[in-house]
Amino acid sequence: MSTLDPTRYARVAGRLRGQPASDGAGVRLTRVIGSQQLPDLDPFLLLDEFGTDKPEEYLAGFPEHPHRGFETVTYMLDGRIRHRDNKGNEGVLVPGGVQWMTAGSGLVHSEMPEQEEGRMRGFQLWVNLPARDKMTAPRYQEFGPERIPTATPADGVSVKVIAGRVGEVEGPVAQPATDPVYLDVVLDAGRDWTHALPEGHNAFVYVYEGGLSIGEGEDAREVETQHLAVLGGGDVLRLRAGDAATRAIVVAGRPLREPVARHGPFVMNTREELMQAFVDFQEGRF
Template sequence: MSAIPDAARIVRTVRGMAASDGAGVKLTRVIGTPQLPDLDPFLMLDEFGTDRAEDYLAGFPDHPHRGFETVTYMLDGRMRHKDNHGNEGLLVPGSVQWMTAGRGLVHSEMPEQEAGRMRGFQLWINLPAKDKMTAPKYQEFAPDGLPVVTPAPGVSVKLIAGAVDGVSGPIVQPATEPVYLDITLQAGAAWSYRLPDGHNAFAYVYEGGLQLGEGEDARPLAQQELAVLGGGARLQVLAGDAETRLILVAGRPLREPVARHGPFVMNTREELMQAFVDFQQGRF
């Protein structure tokens, strides 16, 4: 079976590694590891998911950010955020928060539950040099603010960013033109999606398993596996013998130097050092 010229291919697959963040919240880091340090413009992807309250109760107390954006997508559980600019909101199951840290803020993300399941994703997206010192802002979307389409039999797609069948997600970011789709496939269901030209992209399965790609480039992708995608623009997904859920994410690479340490992501070491000084002197 020969390769199909227009079909996207799997460049590599990786599994996440156990990590903790905040005040000891346990999670799986999938991007931002030695195996996959980044995927321009994506700097980090964490999956958090546990039924054990002790794994998340400590939350993420006050901490600073500068120079990038964070996207928090809640699948289960409730998380309250507050920042030092007076913003406050509550993330509930199915909701999304898109935070632009810009020139700097200090915020907290704390669970609003003492028992039950907490599950979701946090993705870090880089900002271009010209936007790193922009004013911080939040965009928050309740579950009913995220459109859902059924582009093929047995296929449901929730749109956070990007478009499917003429329907667009609510997030627009001209710098990276992101796509962020949450896809549910019934057993045996298939769907093809055309990725934007020139974007870096990945697929991450968080329930079930599927076959990704077409022809000789087709590969199985198991639960908690991430596939870095390349080649052609058309991606085909085919679910296995159980319902499968995955996120499909793409963004235009910035191709700029990255200087990062902890919660700050800048372009030069000097800018990074200045971020620490500004934070310590209360300029956030």
């Protein structure tokens, strides 16, 4: 069967709008995954969009806090954030940069704005780790904008490839456990793009500028700004922009299909492991 066989087009299995929320020391954001509407989408545990030009809504940042058992992915569109952790790692995320942090066995880190004015905008995604990797040593995959390649698969279409592959362009992030795809897609008004996703992955599209349709023929569905579409039914994605230029992130990952015990900043497989994470943190073993 051809990769682009029309019977394998992905369809919109569900749509939802992100909900206003706050996190850290009061940073305003939009929670898309991780709410009552969509608690998770295996292996994805949370998706937050942050975006404001009001410093009072981001200056307090995310002071020191712990993580264990999963990964955080921060993708900056505008603004600068400095991160530090208790292992001595430190750096600054700039517009177009990506940090893929594997918390593993545990660390304590902070993410604080490096600016007092202007716009702060981007995404944070949480990705679960399989049981075998939850207690691995913490590590970072951090890439400045110059290391995120851009594909131009069609006229009026450009794709920043953070993870996965578009044609001959491959993203820098590698994670064998979930084999992730993370694309930032820009479509000019009226343009369309077709792309094959890895078979068996769970996938979603989140539109953050403009609007588009997903699918083919009678199955096509409109998705508006600040709406997320959960994909199903096939592994060939077709996107078509509406009357305005559109930007969306396309994210996919291999589901882990493991039990999840989750509370706050810790994600384990059992309640006993979760309680141990709290004990280890309180006793300074991170």
